[in-house]
Amino acid sequence: MFLPVTWPTHRSSYPRPVIVNLLPMPQSDGPAAPREASPYAHHIPSLDGIRGLAILLVLFGHLFPSSSYSPNPFVQAVLSLRAVTWVGVNLFFALSGFLITGILVDTLHNPHYFRSFFGRRALRIFPLYYGVLIVLLVLTPFFPMHWNGSQYLFLTYTQNLPFIINPKGPAPWAVLSHFWSLAVEEQFYLVWPVILYWLRAPRRIMLATIVGAAIALGLRTALALAHGFPQNHATPFCMDALLAGAALALLVRSRYHDAALRFGLPLFAAAAVLIGVPALRSANFDWESSFYLTTIGLTIVNLGAAGLIAASLRPRSLIRSLFSGPVLRFFGKYSYGLYVFHYSADAILAGRLHSFFQSHGMGKGSVVVATGIMTTAASVLIALISYHAYEQPFLRLKRRFAYDRPLAAKA
Numbered sequence: 001m002f003l004p005v006t007w008p009t010h011r012s013s014y015p016r017p018v019i020v021n022l023l024p025m026p027q028s029d030g031p032a033a034p035r036e037a038s039p040y041a042h043h044i045p046s047l048d049g050i051r052g053l054a055i056l057l058v059l060f061g062h063l064f065p066s067s068s069y070s071p072n073p074f075v076q077a078v079l080s081l082r083a084v085t086w087v088g089v090n091l092f093f094a095l096s097g098f099l100i101t102g103i104l105v106d107t108l109h110n111p112h113y114f115r116s117f118f119g120r121r122a123l124r125i126f127p128l129y130y131g132v133l134i135v136l137l138v139l140t141p142f143f144p145m146h147w148n149g150s151q152y153l154f155l156t157y158t159q160n161l162p163f164i165i166n167p168k169g170p171a172p173w174a175v176l177s178h179f180w181s182l183a184v185e186e187q188f189y190l191v192w193p194v195i196l197y198w199l200r201a202p203r204r205i206m207l208a209t210i211v212g213a214a215i216a217l218g219l220r221t222a223l224a225l226a227h228g229f230p231q232n233h234a235t236p237f238c239m240d241a242l243l244a245g246a247a248l249a250l251l252v253r254s255r256y257h258d259a260a261l262r263f264g265l266p267l268f269a270a271a272a273v274l275i276g277v278p279a280l281r282s283a284n285f286d287w288e289s290s291f292y293l294t295t296i297g298l299t300i301v302n303l304g305a306a307g308l309i310a311a312s313l314r315p316r317s318l319i320r321s322l323f324s325g326p327v328l329r330f331f332g333k334y335s336y337g338l339y340v341f342h343y344s345a346d347a348i349l350a351g352r353l354h355s356f357f358q359s360h361g362m363g364k365g366s367v368v369v370a371t372g373i374m375t376t377a378a379s380v381l382i383a384l385i386s387y388h389a390y391e392q393p394f395l396r397l398k399r400r401f402a403y404d405r406p407l408a409a410k411a
Contacts (some may be wrong), residue, residue, distance in 0.1 A: 040252055041106045046312040049323025050095055052332035055339060057088025059379070062178075063346050064372035075365075083285035084275070087301050089181050090241045094305035096185055097245025104196045105205070105253060107403045113197065119401030121189050127394040128340055128386065129182060130155075136174055145170035157183040162234035175343035180233040182339075187235045188242050202250055209247040213240035213299065221295045230294045232287065240299055244306040252313065264310025265319060271304025337383030337391070345379045 066079055107113055133154055136145065150167035153159040159167055160180040169176035199205050216239050223231060231237045251260040278292055279285045287293040311319040322328070331338070353371040362370065 040102050040249070040313075044313065045329060046320045046323040047095065047099070047309070048332035049325060049328035050091065050309055050312055050332070051335050052328035052330065053323070054088045054091040054095065055331050055335035056328075057085040057091070058339060059342055059376055060372075061085030061088065062343060063350075063375045063379075064368060066368060080280070080285065084279070086287060087305070090238075090298070090301050091305045091308070092181065093184065093238065093241035094245035094248075094302055095309060096188070097242035098249045098306070098309055099245075100189065100192065101196070101205075101246035101249035102253070103403075104193055105202070105249065108197065108200065110403055112401075112403075114193065116401045116403050117193055118189075120398045123394045123398050123401070124336075125182075125186065125189075128336065128391055129179075131390065132176075132340060136170060140170065143171065145174065154179060157186040159183050160187075160233045160235065162231045162237065166233055169344075173344060173347045175347050178339070178343055184233070184235050184238060185242075188239065192242075192246070202254065206247060206250050209243040209250070213243045213247075213302075216240040216243075217296065217299050220298065224291050224295050230288045232294070232298065238298070241302040241305065244302040245309065248306045248310055252310070260310050261314040264307045264312075264314065265317075267307030268304045268311060269307075271300045271307060274300050275304070334380065334383040334387055337386040338379050341382045341386070342375070342379040345382060346375045349375050349378055 060082055064082060066082060104113075104117065107116065110116060133151070137151060139145070140147070147170045148167075150159065150170070153161070153164075153167060154176060159176075160183040166177055166180055195208060196205055199208060216237055219237050220230070220232070223229075223237075248260060251257065275293070275297060278297075279290070282290070284290045284293075287298060290297065308319075311317065312323045314320055350371055353374050354367055357367045357370050
Protein backbone atom coordinates (compact mmCIF):
# COMPACT_ATOMS: atom_id res chain seq x y z
CA MET A 1 0.00 0.00 0.00
CA PHE A 2 2.87 2.36 0.83
CA LEU A 3 6.54 2.63 -0.10
CA PRO A 4 9.15 1.38 2.38
CA VAL A 5 10.33 3.88 4.97
CA THR A 6 13.97 4.51 5.85
CA TRP A 7 14.73 5.53 9.42
CA PRO A 8 17.71 7.61 10.62
CA THR A 9 20.75 5.61 11.63
CA HIS A 10 22.21 7.78 14.40
CA ARG A 11 21.07 6.80 17.87
CA SER A 12 19.52 10.01 19.18
CA SER A 13 17.19 10.99 16.34
CA TYR A 14 13.58 10.38 15.39
CA PRO A 15 12.34 10.40 11.82
CA ARG A 16 11.93 14.03 10.86
CA PRO A 17 8.19 14.79 10.96
CA VAL A 18 6.37 17.31 8.86
CA ILE A 19 5.68 20.03 11.41
CA VAL A 20 2.04 20.99 11.63
CA ASN A 21 1.23 23.78 14.05
CA LEU A 22 -1.66 22.65 16.23
CA LEU A 23 -1.88 25.87 18.24
CA PRO A 24 -2.34 29.07 16.20
CA MET A 25 -4.92 29.24 13.47
CA PRO A 26 -3.44 29.41 9.95
CA GLN A 27 -3.55 32.65 8.00
CA SER A 28 -5.73 31.04 5.34
CA ASP A 29 -8.15 28.16 5.25
CA GLY A 30 -7.55 27.62 1.56
CA PRO A 31 -6.07 24.46 0.04
CA ALA A 32 -2.82 23.36 1.65
CA ALA A 33 0.30 23.91 -0.43
CA PRO A 34 2.37 20.89 -1.47
CA ARG A 35 4.98 20.05 1.14
CA GLU A 36 7.57 17.47 2.00
CA ALA A 37 5.96 14.11 2.76
CA SER A 38 5.62 12.82 6.28
CA PRO A 39 7.75 9.76 7.10
CA TYR A 40 4.46 8.18 8.16
CA ALA A 41 3.19 8.40 4.59
CA HIS A 42 5.14 5.24 3.85
CA HIS A 43 4.82 1.62 4.81
CA ILE A 44 5.84 1.02 8.44
CA PRO A 45 6.33 -2.69 9.23
CA SER A 46 5.51 -2.38 12.92
CA LEU A 47 1.98 -1.24 12.09
CA ASP A 48 1.46 -4.54 10.25
CA GLY A 49 2.36 -6.16 13.56
CA ILE A 50 -0.20 -4.04 15.41
CA ARG A 51 -2.81 -5.25 12.95
CA GLY A 52 -1.57 -8.80 13.48
CA LEU A 53 -2.01 -8.50 17.25
CA ALA A 54 -5.53 -7.16 16.75
CA ILE A 55 -6.63 -10.09 14.59
CA LEU A 56 -4.99 -12.62 16.93
CA LEU A 57 -6.98 -11.17 19.83
CA VAL A 58 -10.16 -11.51 17.78
CA LEU A 59 -9.35 -15.11 16.79
CA PHE A 60 -8.48 -16.05 20.38
CA GLY A 61 -11.74 -14.62 21.64
CA HIS A 62 -13.96 -16.13 18.95
CA LEU A 63 -12.36 -19.51 18.23
CA PHE A 64 -11.38 -20.65 21.73
CA PRO A 65 -14.66 -20.65 23.71
CA SER A 66 -14.37 -21.41 27.42
CA SER A 67 -15.87 -20.86 30.83
CA SER A 68 -14.83 -17.82 32.87
CA TYR A 69 -13.42 -19.60 35.95
CA SER A 70 -10.81 -22.25 36.72
CA PRO A 71 -9.25 -23.27 40.05
CA ASN A 72 -5.89 -23.44 38.29
CA PRO A 73 -4.18 -19.98 38.57
CA PHE A 74 -2.42 -20.30 35.22
CA VAL A 75 -5.58 -21.39 33.42
CA GLN A 76 -7.50 -18.60 35.15
CA ALA A 77 -4.96 -16.06 33.88
CA VAL A 78 -5.47 -17.36 30.34
CA LEU A 79 -9.27 -17.20 30.78
CA SER A 80 -8.99 -13.62 32.02
CA LEU A 81 -6.88 -12.72 29.01
CA ARG A 82 -9.45 -14.27 26.70
CA ALA A 83 -12.20 -12.29 28.41
CA VAL A 84 -10.66 -8.99 27.28
CA THR A 85 -9.90 -10.00 23.69
CA TRP A 86 -12.75 -7.73 22.60
CA VAL A 87 -10.16 -4.92 22.78
CA GLY A 88 -8.79 -6.29 19.48
CA VAL A 89 -11.58 -4.52 17.60
CA ASN A 90 -10.80 -1.26 19.41
CA LEU A 91 -7.16 -1.67 18.36
CA PHE A 92 -8.31 -2.17 14.75
CA PHE A 93 -10.37 1.01 14.96
CA ALA A 94 -7.55 3.09 16.47
CA LEU A 95 -5.13 1.86 13.80
CA SER A 96 -7.63 2.67 11.04
CA GLY A 97 -8.13 6.15 12.45
CA PHE A 98 -4.37 6.69 12.57
CA LEU A 99 -3.67 5.46 9.05
CA ILE A 100 -6.67 7.03 7.33
CA THR A 101 -6.24 10.41 8.99
CA GLY A 102 -2.55 10.39 8.09
CA ILE A 103 -3.33 9.64 4.46
CA LEU A 104 -5.94 12.37 4.31
CA VAL A 105 -3.83 15.03 6.02
CA ASP A 106 -0.83 14.22 3.82
CA THR A 107 -2.88 14.53 0.63
CA LEU A 108 -5.13 17.51 1.32
CA HIS A 109 -3.22 19.40 -1.39
CA ASN A 110 -3.93 16.67 -3.94
CA PRO A 111 -6.33 17.78 -6.72
CA HIS A 112 -7.67 14.20 -6.77
CA TYR A 113 -8.05 14.01 -2.99
CA PHE A 114 -11.48 12.36 -2.97
CA ARG A 115 -11.03 10.29 -6.11
CA SER A 116 -7.75 8.76 -4.96
CA PHE A 117 -8.90 8.05 -1.42
CA PHE A 118 -12.27 6.53 -2.24
CA GLY A 119 -10.93 4.63 -5.23
CA ARG A 120 -8.17 2.98 -3.21
CA ARG A 121 -10.45 2.21 -0.26
CA ALA A 122 -13.06 0.65 -2.55
CA LEU A 123 -10.48 -1.60 -4.20
CA ARG A 124 -9.24 -2.79 -0.82
CA ILE A 125 -12.57 -3.31 0.92
CA PHE A 126 -15.40 -3.88 -1.54
CA PRO A 127 -14.20 -6.91 -3.57
CA LEU A 128 -14.03 -9.27 -0.59
CA TYR A 129 -16.96 -7.81 1.33
CA TYR A 130 -19.39 -7.74 -1.57
CA GLY A 131 -17.92 -10.90 -3.04
CA VAL A 132 -18.96 -12.84 0.07
CA LEU A 133 -22.43 -11.29 0.06
CA ILE A 134 -22.99 -11.94 -3.65
CA VAL A 135 -21.94 -15.59 -3.34
CA LEU A 136 -24.34 -16.08 -0.43
CA LEU A 137 -27.18 -14.35 -2.28
CA VAL A 138 -26.60 -16.53 -5.36
CA LEU A 139 -26.61 -19.67 -3.20
CA THR A 140 -29.76 -18.68 -1.30
CA PRO A 141 -32.23 -20.47 -3.64
CA PHE A 142 -30.22 -23.69 -3.34
CA PHE A 143 -29.57 -23.79 0.41
CA PRO A 144 -31.80 -23.17 3.43
CA MET A 145 -30.91 -19.53 4.09
CA HIS A 146 -33.10 -16.89 5.68
CA TRP A 147 -32.09 -13.25 5.33
CA ASN A 148 -35.31 -11.73 6.71
CA GLY A 149 -34.46 -8.47 4.96
CA SER A 150 -30.99 -8.21 6.49
CA GLN A 151 -29.36 -8.48 3.05
CA TYR A 152 -30.29 -4.84 2.45
CA LEU A 153 -28.54 -3.83 5.67
CA PHE A 154 -25.37 -5.70 4.73
CA LEU A 155 -25.39 -4.37 1.17
CA THR A 156 -25.61 -0.78 2.40
CA TYR A 157 -23.24 -1.11 5.38
CA THR A 158 -26.05 -0.27 7.79
CA GLN A 159 -26.18 -3.50 9.81
CA ASN A 160 -24.81 -1.59 12.81
CA LEU A 161 -27.54 1.04 13.02
CA PRO A 162 -28.29 1.90 16.65
CA PHE A 163 -31.14 0.15 18.44
CA ILE A 164 -31.61 -2.58 15.84
CA ILE A 165 -30.86 -6.26 16.28
CA ASN A 166 -27.46 -7.05 14.84
CA PRO A 167 -28.16 -9.60 12.06
CA LYS A 168 -26.31 -12.89 12.57
CA GLY A 169 -26.29 -14.07 8.97
CA PRO A 170 -28.54 -16.05 6.64
CA ALA A 171 -27.55 -19.54 7.86
CA PRO A 172 -25.80 -21.19 10.82
CA TRP A 173 -22.76 -21.81 8.62
CA ALA A 174 -22.71 -18.29 7.12
CA VAL A 175 -22.00 -16.08 10.12
CA LEU A 176 -21.91 -12.34 9.42
CA SER A 177 -22.61 -10.87 12.85
CA HIS A 178 -19.04 -9.55 13.15
CA PHE A 179 -19.50 -7.48 9.99
CA TRP A 180 -20.80 -4.68 12.22
CA SER A 181 -17.22 -3.45 12.66
CA LEU A 182 -16.75 -3.30 8.89
CA ALA A 183 -19.82 -1.07 8.74
CA VAL A 184 -18.33 1.21 11.41
CA GLU A 185 -15.12 1.62 9.43
CA GLU A 186 -16.90 2.17 6.12
CA GLN A 187 -19.11 4.86 7.66
CA PHE A 188 -16.00 6.52 9.06
CA TYR A 189 -14.33 6.37 5.62
CA LEU A 190 -17.34 8.08 4.04
CA VAL A 191 -17.66 10.94 6.54
CA TRP A 192 -14.17 11.70 7.86
CA PRO A 193 -12.56 12.70 4.53
CA VAL A 194 -15.30 15.29 4.00
CA ILE A 195 -14.85 16.68 7.52
CA LEU A 196 -11.08 17.00 7.09
CA TYR A 197 -11.45 18.62 3.67
CA TRP A 198 -13.88 21.13 5.17
CA LEU A 199 -11.89 21.89 8.33
CA ARG A 200 -8.42 21.94 6.74
CA ALA A 201 -6.65 23.57 9.68
CA PRO A 202 -4.89 21.04 11.94
CA ARG A 203 -6.13 22.78 15.07
CA ARG A 204 -9.72 22.46 13.90
CA ILE A 205 -9.24 18.81 13.00
CA MET A 206 -7.78 18.07 16.44
CA LEU A 207 -10.69 19.87 18.06
CA ALA A 208 -13.08 17.73 15.99
CA THR A 209 -11.44 14.55 17.29
CA ILE A 210 -11.83 15.73 20.89
CA VAL A 211 -15.45 16.80 20.43
CA GLY A 212 -16.32 13.56 18.61
CA ALA A 213 -14.73 11.43 21.34
CA ALA A 214 -16.60 13.38 24.01
CA ILE A 215 -19.87 12.84 22.15
CA ALA A 216 -19.26 9.09 21.97
CA LEU A 217 -18.50 8.92 25.70
CA GLY A 218 -21.54 11.05 26.47
CA LEU A 219 -23.86 8.86 24.40
CA ARG A 220 -22.61 5.66 26.06
CA THR A 221 -22.89 7.18 29.52
CA ALA A 222 -26.40 8.53 28.93
CA LEU A 223 -27.55 5.14 27.66
CA ALA A 224 -25.96 3.33 30.61
CA LEU A 225 -27.62 5.70 33.09
CA ALA A 226 -30.94 5.06 31.38
CA HIS A 227 -30.32 1.29 31.72
CA GLY A 228 -30.45 0.88 27.95
CA PHE A 229 -28.67 -1.92 26.13
CA PRO A 230 -25.11 -0.83 25.23
CA GLN A 231 -24.74 0.35 21.64
CA ASN A 232 -21.01 0.12 21.04
CA HIS A 233 -21.70 -1.41 17.61
CA ALA A 234 -23.13 1.87 16.32
CA THR A 235 -20.62 4.37 14.97
CA PRO A 236 -21.66 7.39 17.11
CA PHE A 237 -21.12 5.28 20.24
CA CYS A 238 -17.68 3.90 19.32
CA MET A 239 -16.13 6.61 17.16
CA ASP A 240 -13.76 7.63 19.98
CA ALA A 241 -11.64 4.58 19.07
CA LEU A 242 -11.16 5.84 15.51
CA LEU A 243 -10.68 9.41 16.69
CA ALA A 244 -7.99 8.40 19.21
CA GLY A 245 -5.96 7.10 16.28
CA ALA A 246 -6.79 10.23 14.29
CA ALA A 247 -5.48 12.45 17.08
CA LEU A 248 -2.24 10.46 17.18
CA ALA A 249 -1.83 10.92 13.41
CA LEU A 250 -2.03 14.68 13.92
CA LEU A 251 0.38 14.65 16.87
CA VAL A 252 3.13 12.77 15.03
CA ARG A 253 2.89 15.38 12.27
CA SER A 254 3.30 18.24 14.72
CA ARG A 255 5.85 19.72 17.15
CA TYR A 256 4.63 17.12 19.67
CA HIS A 257 5.98 14.23 17.60
CA ASP A 258 8.76 13.18 20.00
CA ALA A 259 6.54 13.48 23.07
CA ALA A 260 3.78 11.42 21.44
CA LEU A 261 6.20 8.55 20.78
CA ARG A 262 7.90 8.85 24.15
CA PHE A 263 4.70 8.76 26.18
CA GLY A 264 2.99 6.08 24.07
CA LEU A 265 4.12 3.14 26.19
CA PRO A 266 3.35 4.82 29.56
CA LEU A 267 -0.11 5.68 28.23
CA PHE A 268 -0.69 2.08 27.20
CA ALA A 269 0.55 0.80 30.58
CA ALA A 270 -1.67 3.23 32.47
CA ALA A 271 -4.69 2.19 30.40
CA ALA A 272 -3.92 -1.49 31.04
CA VAL A 273 -3.86 -0.85 34.81
CA LEU A 274 -7.00 1.29 34.81
CA ILE A 275 -8.89 -1.39 32.89
CA GLY A 276 -7.32 -4.53 34.30
CA VAL A 277 -7.40 -3.78 38.03
CA PRO A 278 -11.13 -2.91 38.29
CA ALA A 279 -12.01 -5.83 36.01
CA LEU A 280 -9.99 -8.26 38.14
CA ARG A 281 -11.47 -6.93 41.38
CA SER A 282 -15.03 -7.26 40.11
CA ALA A 283 -14.29 -10.42 38.06
CA ASN A 284 -16.21 -8.74 35.24
CA PHE A 285 -14.42 -8.27 31.92
CA ASP A 286 -17.61 -7.89 29.86
CA TRP A 287 -17.93 -4.35 28.56
CA GLU A 288 -21.67 -4.83 27.98
CA SER A 289 -22.49 -5.60 31.62
CA SER A 290 -19.96 -3.35 33.35
CA PHE A 291 -21.03 0.29 33.78
CA TYR A 292 -17.39 1.32 34.15
CA LEU A 293 -16.21 -0.49 31.03
CA THR A 294 -19.09 0.56 28.81
CA THR A 295 -18.60 4.24 29.67
CA ILE A 296 -15.20 5.72 30.55
CA GLY A 297 -13.59 2.28 30.35
CA LEU A 298 -13.95 2.08 26.57
CA THR A 299 -12.44 5.54 26.21
CA ILE A 300 -9.46 4.43 28.31
CA VAL A 301 -9.11 1.31 26.14
CA ASN A 302 -9.06 3.49 23.03
CA LEU A 303 -6.42 5.81 24.46
CA GLY A 304 -4.36 2.77 25.41
CA ALA A 305 -4.66 1.45 21.84
CA ALA A 306 -3.39 4.78 20.49
CA GLY A 307 -0.55 4.63 23.03
CA LEU A 308 0.47 1.16 21.84
CA ILE A 309 0.50 2.36 18.23
CA ALA A 310 2.68 5.31 19.22
CA ALA A 311 5.05 2.99 21.11
CA SER A 312 5.37 0.77 18.04
CA LEU A 313 6.61 3.77 16.04
CA ARG A 314 9.48 4.67 18.36
CA PRO A 315 12.79 3.86 16.63
CA ARG A 316 15.04 1.16 18.06
CA SER A 317 12.57 0.30 20.81
CA LEU A 318 11.75 -3.20 21.99
CA ILE A 319 8.06 -2.63 21.18
CA ARG A 320 8.89 -1.62 17.63
CA SER A 321 11.08 -4.70 17.18
CA LEU A 322 8.35 -6.94 18.59
CA PHE A 323 5.71 -5.67 16.18
CA SER A 324 8.11 -5.74 13.25
CA GLY A 325 8.58 -9.49 13.67
CA PRO A 326 7.52 -11.84 10.86
CA VAL A 327 4.76 -13.68 12.76
CA LEU A 328 2.71 -10.65 13.74
CA ARG A 329 3.29 -9.05 10.33
CA PHE A 330 2.08 -12.23 8.61
CA PHE A 331 -1.20 -12.17 10.50
CA GLY A 332 -1.46 -8.44 9.88
CA LYS A 333 -1.09 -8.85 6.14
CA TYR A 334 -3.97 -11.34 5.93
CA SER A 335 -6.05 -9.87 8.75
CA TYR A 336 -8.92 -8.70 6.52
CA GLY A 337 -9.60 -12.15 5.09
CA LEU A 338 -9.09 -13.74 8.49
CA TYR A 339 -11.65 -11.41 10.00
CA VAL A 340 -14.19 -11.99 7.25
CA PHE A 341 -13.94 -15.80 7.13
CA HIS A 342 -13.03 -16.98 10.64
CA TYR A 343 -16.54 -17.08 12.13
CA SER A 344 -17.96 -19.10 9.24
CA ALA A 345 -14.98 -21.46 9.33
CA ASP A 346 -15.65 -21.99 13.02
CA ALA A 347 -19.37 -22.61 12.42
CA ILE A 348 -18.60 -25.23 9.79
CA LEU A 349 -15.68 -27.01 11.48
CA ALA A 350 -15.93 -26.62 15.25
CA GLY A 351 -18.74 -29.11 15.89
CA ARG A 352 -17.16 -31.76 13.70
CA LEU A 353 -13.72 -31.28 15.25
CA HIS A 354 -15.16 -31.44 18.77
CA SER A 355 -16.80 -34.78 18.02
CA PHE A 356 -13.63 -36.14 16.40
CA PHE A 357 -11.31 -35.18 19.25
CA GLN A 358 -13.75 -36.36 21.93
CA SER A 359 -14.11 -39.71 20.20
CA HIS A 360 -10.34 -40.09 20.54
CA GLY A 361 -10.44 -39.61 24.30
CA MET A 362 -9.24 -36.02 24.59
CA GLY A 363 -10.28 -33.97 27.61
CA LYS A 364 -12.52 -30.92 27.43
CA GLY A 365 -9.73 -28.34 27.64
CA SER A 366 -7.60 -30.15 25.09
CA VAL A 367 -10.57 -30.39 22.74
CA VAL A 368 -11.14 -26.63 22.91
CA VAL A 369 -7.46 -25.87 22.25
CA ALA A 370 -7.09 -28.41 19.44
CA THR A 371 -10.33 -27.26 17.79
CA GLY A 372 -9.31 -23.61 18.04
CA ILE A 373 -5.91 -24.29 16.51
CA MET A 374 -7.39 -26.29 13.64
CA THR A 375 -10.08 -23.70 12.96
CA THR A 376 -7.48 -20.93 13.03
CA ALA A 377 -5.32 -22.87 10.57
CA ALA A 378 -8.30 -23.33 8.25
CA SER A 379 -9.09 -19.62 8.49
CA VAL A 380 -5.50 -18.75 7.60
CA LEU A 381 -5.59 -21.06 4.59
CA ILE A 382 -8.85 -19.54 3.34
CA ALA A 383 -7.49 -16.01 3.86
CA LEU A 384 -4.30 -16.86 1.95
CA ILE A 385 -6.23 -18.26 -1.00
CA SER A 386 -8.62 -15.32 -0.97
CA TYR A 387 -5.83 -12.74 -0.88
CA HIS A 388 -3.60 -14.18 -3.59
CA ALA A 389 -6.25 -15.62 -5.92
CA TYR A 390 -9.02 -13.03 -5.59
CA GLU A 391 -8.12 -9.82 -3.74
CA GLN A 392 -4.67 -9.15 -5.20
CA PRO A 393 -5.82 -8.43 -8.79
CA PHE A 394 -8.05 -5.69 -7.41
CA LEU A 395 -5.23 -4.33 -5.27
CA ARG A 396 -3.02 -3.94 -8.33
CA LEU A 397 -5.58 -1.52 -9.74
CA LYS A 398 -4.85 0.90 -6.90
CA ARG A 399 -2.00 2.34 -8.98
CA ARG A 400 -4.68 3.98 -11.11
CA PHE A 401 -5.65 6.01 -8.06
CA ALA A 402 -2.13 6.95 -6.97
CA TYR A 403 -1.71 10.03 -4.82
CA ASP A 404 0.31 12.87 -6.21
CA ARG A 405 2.54 12.82 -3.14
CA PRO A 406 5.54 15.13 -2.69
CA LEU A 407 8.97 13.57 -2.46
CA ALA A 408 9.55 11.45 0.63
CA ALA A 409 11.45 12.88 3.55
CA LYS A 410 15.07 11.74 3.49
CA ALA A 411 16.81 10.26 6.50
